[in-house]
Amino acid sequence: MNQSMNIRIQAPSPSLLLPRAKSSSHWMCPCLRVQLETCASSNISKTSLVARGSSVWCKIKPMFNESLTKKYASQIGALVTSRALEVSDTPVVGDDKIGVLLLNLGGPETLEDVQPFLFNLFADPDIIRLPRMFRFLQKPLAKFISVARAPKSKEGYASIGGGSPLRQITDAQAEELRKALTEKNVPAKVYVGMRYWHPFTEEAIEQIKRDRITKLVVLPLYPQFSISTSGSSLRLLESIFREDEYLVNMQHTVIPSWYQREGYIKAMADLIEKELRNFDRPEEVMIFFSAHGVPLAYVEEAGDPYKAEMEECVDLIMEELEKRRLNNAYTLAYQSRVGPVEWLKPYTDETIIELGQKGVKSLLAVPISFVSEHIETLEEIDVEYKELALKSGVEKWGRVPALGCEPTFISDLADAVIESLPYVGAMAVSNLEARQSLVPLGSVEELLAAYDSQRRELPPPVTVWEWGWTKSAETWNGRAAMLAVLVLLVLEVTTGEGFLHQWGILPLFR
Numbered sequence: 001m002n003q004s005m006n007i008r009i010q011a012p013s014p015s016l017l018l019p020r021a022k023s024s025s026h027w028m029c030p031c032l033r034v035q036l037e038t039c040a041s042s043n044i045s046k047t048s049l050v051a052r053g054s055s056v057w058c059k060i061k062p063m064f065n066e067s068l069t070k071k072y073a074s075q076i077g078a079l080v081t082s083r084a085l086e087v088s089d090t091p092v093v094g095d096d097k098i099g100v101l102l103l104n105l106g107g108p109e110t111l112e113d114v115q116p117f118l119f120n121l122f123a124d125p126d127i128i129r130l131p132r133m134f135r136f137l138q139k140p141l142a143k144f145i146s147v148a149r150a151p152k153s154k155e156g157y158a159s160i161g162g163g164s165p166l167r168q169i170t171d172a173q174a175e176e177l178r179k180a181l182t183e184k185n186v187p188a189k190v191y192v193g194m195r196y197w198h199p200f201t202e203e204a205i206e207q208i209k210r211d212r213i214t215k216l217v218v219l220p221l222y223p224q225f226s227i228s229t230s231g232s233s234l235r236l237l238e239s240i241f242r243e244d245e246y247l248v249n250m251q252h253t254v255i256p257s258w259y260q261r262e263g264y265i266k267a268m269a270d271l272i273e274k275e276l277r278n279f280d281r282p283e284e285v286m287i288f289f290s291a292h293g294v295p296l297a298y299v300e301e302a303g304d305p306y307k308a309e310m311e312e313c314v315d316l317i318m319e320e321l322e323k324r325r326l327n328n329a330y331t332l333a334y335q336s337r338v339g340p341v342e343w344l345k346p347y348t349d350e351t352i353i354e355l356g357q358k359g360v361k362s363l364l365a366v367p368i369s370f371v372s373e374h375i376e377t378l379e380e381i382d383v384e385y386k387e388l389a390l391k392s393g394v395e396k397w398g399r400v401p402a403l404g405c406e407p408t409f410i411s412d413l414a415d416a417v418i419e420s421l422p423y424v425g426a427m428a429v430s431n432l433e434a435r436q437s438l439v440p441l442g443s444v445e446e447l448l449a450a451y452d453s454q455r456r457e458l459p460p461p462v463t464v465w466e467w468g469w470t471k472s473a474e475t476w477n478g479r480a481a482m483l484a485v486l487v488l489l490v491l492e493v494t495t496g497e498g499f500l501h502q503w504g505i506l507p508l509f510r
């Protein structure tokens, strides 16, 4: 055991906290950055800086002088509170039963699964947030949208073999991660918990309880954090934890995102480097990072760090490629928007057209927000965007495969888990205590408090009708009318009869 010390530095203002700094693995306060980086050269581990609300936590090596930190902090008007903490250098195994819970989206395995899968997705308030007074309509609305969207989605899934490959790939990643952990002398059970399809998070949690796991590392399989993905899964987990005595007392930690990890960046750079070699003139290829989009309001109104993390991730990959003397031009765009609200820009389709018009002849698409092949790589990128690029004047098109079970990547995930283990032991034993305790990586609850704590109402990414859900429609009359239309629509969808069916207007979406 090593007597390390965690200190908490209170930033002068919460607004001074930015999403992750380039060199650290956690959020940090820009005003502290210079000072902490100075300290980091010898005393503070950069990878153990973490911000909560207006605080920055840092783990300090034993020889570090706490009063010096206080001095640095006072120079910039920050407050330091400190508390000693036992942090083990070696992973906690011993009598403990270690579990790793991989969180992912889930996908329909057959065409029959498509509509109920879409229902689960749209019933999630982190995907569609209705105004408070309409929350009771979440499920009928989800039913309506899922039924309306299902035929188009089914076509997509049919074209990639009749279902999503996500479960198979995630299971394989879990197994490889388990092996990698065993090879690194950390025997652990690895579980898969999907948000919208089997195996559901609830099923994974039941298994975790049956296996009497005592320490759990929660690892969302999304490199970058978004309220709509990792955030949604963590919120579900929080509600499950809160209601269960066993889980409340089980120590856990969360690795909220890991896009900046060296192993992940290197694995991505390896794949890009390899794929570039398939072009006749690799140096002329433009590297086209295509990330799954989110509605702009998530970033601008709810503080989703997704865009900032994505941009930083792309910078890090490009820096790694430059180190390998690959100085290709590159761009980042966002794909897969649903409905007419504004999503993160630039949009992938519009960017492809523009690049074609500008005379770009070779494009290498790099899916960046997800680590498995799925409908949006296999259908949207490989078929739709390729066709669009060729039509727009691009002559050579390539696509980097998703990471899947790449050994460098899996080994890095195993390292991330191992590095987080000492902090699981440092967690408090109940949610109440956890709130006051040191949480170097983050408990589910603390992480949810860091982002989107108010869970503000957001414009739904899908519209039910053209004129609805706008600010101007937020009048009692408008709401009443919208409600009436909605009831009609719900009746129409649930019974399969009504004016929209008679006029052949359904399905409505995309």
Ligand SMILES: C=CC1=C(C)c2cc3[nH]c(cc4nc(cc5[nH]c(cc1n2)c(C)c5CCC(=O)O)C(CCC(=O)O)=C4C)c(C)c3C=C
Residues within 6 Å of the ligand: 105, 106, 107, 108, 121, 126, 127, 149, 153, 164, 165, 166, 222, 226, 228, 229, 292, 293, 294, 295, 338, 369, 370, 373, 374, 375, 376, 461
């Ligand atoms: C980082 C990745 C993802 C973000 C962010 C995300 C946000 C988001 N997605 C929708 C709506 C849909 N997503 C669908 C499928 C889907 N989404 C992701 C990833 C992210 N989504 C993946 C990997 C998949 C595919 C799963 C699979 O089956 O292989 C779908 C269903 C497919 C379709 O009908 O097109 C919808 C709908 C919203 C609204 C949203 C943010 C608010």
Ligand SMILES: [Fe+2]
Residues within 6 Å of the ligand: 292, 336
């Ligand atoms: Fe999605």
